[in-house]
Amino acid sequence: MSAHDTTTAETHHSPTKKLFMWVWFWLLILTGVEVLLAYLRLEPHLMLILLVGLSLIKSALIVAYFMHLRFEKIGLFLVVVPTLVFCLTMILIFVFPDSMRIVHLHP
Amino acid sequence: MAELDIDAIAGSSWDGGAAPFATNTKKLGMWLFLLSDSLTFSTAILAYAYVRLSSANWPRPFEISPAILNATFLTFILLSSSLTMVMAVAAAHRNEIKKAVIYILLTAVGGIAFVVLHLMEWFRLFNEGVTPWANKWGDPLFGGTFFGLTGLHMLHVSIGVIYLCIIAFGFGRRKFNADHVEVSGLYWHFVDLVWMFIFPMVYLMSVNLKG
Numbered sequence: 102m103s104a105h106d107t108t109t110a111e112t113h114h115s116p117t118k119k120l121f122m123w124v125w126f127w128l129l130i131l132t133g134v135e136v137l138l139a140y141l142r143l144e145p146h147l148m149l150i151l152l153v154g155l156s157l158i159k160s161a162l163i164v165a166y167f168m169h170l171r172f173e174k175i176g177l178f179l180v181v182v183p184t185l186v187f188c189l190t191m192i193l194i195f196v197f198p199d200s201m202r203i204v205h206l207h208p
Numbered sequence: 209m210a211e212l213d214i215d216a217i218a219g220s221s222w223d224g225g226a227a228p229f230a231t232n233t234k235k236l237g238m239w240l241f242l243l244s245d246s247l248t249f250s251t252a253i254l255a256y257a258y259v260r261l262s263s264a265n266w267p268r269p270f271e272i273s274p275a276i277l278n279a280t281f282l283t284f285i286l287l288s289s290s291l292t293m294v295m296a297v298a299a300a301h302r303n304e305i306k307k308a309v310i311y312i313l314l315t316a317v318g319g320i321a322f323v324v325l326h327l328m329e330w331f332r333l334f335n336e337g338v339t340p341w342a343n344k345w346g347d348p349l350f351g352g353t354f355f356g357l358t359g360l361h362m363l364h365v366s367i368g369v370i371y372l373c374i375i376a377f378g379f380g381r382r383k384f385n386a387d388h389v390e391v392s393g394l395y396w397h398f399v400d401l402v403w404m405f406i407f408p409m410v411y412l413m414s415v416n417l418k419g
Contacts (some may be wrong), residue, residue, distance in 0.1 A: 135408050159401075
């Protein structure tokens with residue numbers, strides 16, 4: 102890739118094509134693991150924890166490399182990620198115990 | 209609009225100043241939109257989890273073949289279209305316009321394939337008696353949440369395809385620059401990211417336990 106050597110400051114700390122191929126490859130592997138978990142028909146609680154964990158890893162890979170966040174300024178990360186985590190934590194704390202309570206009302 | 213030399217203004221990594229995010233307004237705007245959109249999807253998925261948890265007869269209807277395999281193939285299409293989008297952004301920044309346009313259009317083709325295959329699955333479910341308001345396997349909310357979540361995502365993919373076609377057209381005619389391509393790439397990767405949650409939560413958690 103001779104064109105790559107002549108780029109300006111805009112792309113000088115950008116990841117390479119090979120790195121993107123690796124990220125794509127690992128995303129496919131993790132998807133395969135998820136499908137395998139479904140095939141094994143694990144107990145639902147364990148399955149949910151594993152699936153959410155794998156999905157978080159996959160989304161972190163997409164955000165960090167495909168969406169380039171790892172190579173941006175830390176300020177952009179601080180605006181986007183903690184905000185999201187805070188909002189989701191609030192929803193989980195204030196909404197979910199309620200649905201757990203409803204489960205026990207079933208016969 | 210005069211383009212600022214962002215690298216020159218924002219020297220150190222955490223000093224605020226004129227360009228605290230060291231990025232252009234388009235990109236920051238897209239990130240903020242994606243932040244709000246991810247909350248939309250999060251609340252939709254959490255609402256799904258809520259009604260599922262509090263339902264007495266929630267069905268787990270999906271067989272490995274064809275439903276799970278079909279959804280896995282959809283995941284493969286979306287992930288691959290993200291890869292071509294990354295290549296498009298890289299080519300755009302290297303100013304290889306023709307290559308970038310081809311990669312953007314390839315991404316859009318992936319999006320169209322996703323929507324077509326997903327709609328075929330929808331119609332299979334309609335034929336089996338599952339609609340947004342009815343479900344012969346159990347709780348009717350299953351249909352509501354399934355079509356609500358996948359429909360909201362499919363809407364995003366469809367809008368993304370239109371967006372990418374506009375970007376490809378404009379970039380090919382040199383009306384848009386590489387920043388436009390990069391920002392449209394952010395949107396596309398986000399749509400891919402959302403599917404990374406819908407696929408396990410809606411499909412894999414609903415695999416038929418009797419198998």
